[in-house]
Amino acid sequence: WAYVLPPITYPDGTTRLKLGGGRHDVDPATRELHGDDTLVEWYRSGGDPSAAEEMSGFLHELIPGLAPLHVLSDACATCNTPGRRPYIGPVGPNLFVATGGNGFAAKSSDEIGRLGAVCALATDGEWEGDTELPSTLFKPLVLPARALS
Structure with a gap:
């Protein structure tokens, strides 16, 4: 793909x-x-x-016949979530995430960002009524903080 x-x-x-x-x-x-x-x-x-x-x-x-002047390659990484859906929502007071694209977010990054913004601007951190997809499908899993060593 x-x-x-x-x-x-x-x-x-x-x-x-x-x-x-x-x-x-x-x-x-x-x-x-x-x-x-x-x-x-x-x-x-x-x-x-x-x-x-x-x-x-x-x-x-x-694109047959394409003749690029220069080819640049770089490393990238993806964040995978257990449910294979991105995490979009609050993780603390006034702190929100939109992460975990599972290697497939390039095509949907605009909508993921939009939902993150709607979530951050909502008074309850939810976007119900804004889309057919309930925000509960994308609720971030927040692990307990670990001590820095």
Whole structure:
């Protein structure tokens, strides 16, 4: 699976076509990152070169004849929730989250952000009546705080 965003012109004047996706030949469990150090190391690595080649090949199949001036690849990570739905809602007084896209949020990020804003602006942290989806489906699980060592 993959996603391709429309070309975006950035403040530095460059125009970029962004794409990403999942690989069917890689078990997602082999990519789990446990702890802050492994996550930082992954982001600093620049990502998996074979995944960059695969995505570049996919783009050329999708848009034959495309001749990019430059190809840039980077690492990314996803947050997965036990229920496979994003968490959208309050996690404390005046503190809200919209997280846990489970690797599929690029296509729905505008709506996830909108629901997060509606939730934060609501007096009770709910968005009932705003959408057919009840806010209870996306209620964040809040774990007890752990002591910093």
